[in-house]
Amino acid sequence: xxxxQCTTVAGDQDEFVPSESSLYPxxxxxxxxxxxxxxxxxxxxxxxxxxxxxxxxxxxxxxASAGLRNAAALAIESRDFVHALRLLEDHPSELDSEGLxxxxxxxxxxxxxxxxxxxxxKYAGNDTDPMGVxxxxxxxx
Numbered sequence: 480x481x482x483x484q485c486t487t488v489a490g491d492q493d494e495f496v497p498s499e500s501s502l503y504p505x506x507x508x509x510x511x512x513x514x515x516x517x518x519x520x521x522x523x524x525x526x527x528x529x530x531x532x533x534x535x536x537x538x539x540x541x542x543a544s545a546g547l548r549n550a551a552a553l554a555i556e557s558r559d560f561v562h563a564l565r566l567l568e569d570h571p572s573e574l575d576s577e578g579l580x581x582x583x584x585x586x587x588x589x590x591x592x593x594x595x596x597x598x599x600x601k602y603a604g605n606d607t608d609p610m611g612v613x614x615x616x617x618x619x620x
Contacts (some may be wrong), residue, residue, distance in 0.1 A: 486533065488530060490591050491513070491514055493516050507540050551567050555585060568582065578604035579603065580612050583595040583612055599616070
């Protein structure tokens with residue numbers, strides 16, 4: 480069963496949205512109060528703002544909040560292959576098997592199928608996932 484997670488966030492100085500309407504429709508476990516007013520919550524000044532951190536925690540849960548692989552996986556899932564390439568392309572020797580597959584998918588997603596196959600041939604080694612991806616491409620060819 481897939482459950483929808485919801486958190487309501489209110490600013491401790493929000494003059495536009497009263498806490499009765501923003502917080503109390505949900506149980507206490509799903510309420511968060513952050514410092515600031517309405518505008519500071521909606522348009523935070525940096526990624527370090529607590530409201531941004533609450534949003535990130537809601538979106539990614541206990542997964543690592545940073546790193547090339549997470550950012551690249553999100554870009555690939557969003558079909559933003561160019562962004563995934565920017566993140567991964569300069570670090571092929573540092574990638575694990577999942578990262579190798581992500582980079583190959585990003586190359587393919589930008590129309591660079593021959594490069595994706597060359598990349599997998601060069602870096603797959605004995606890793607079963609990249610080898611399987613390469614085998615699938617060779618089979619379709």
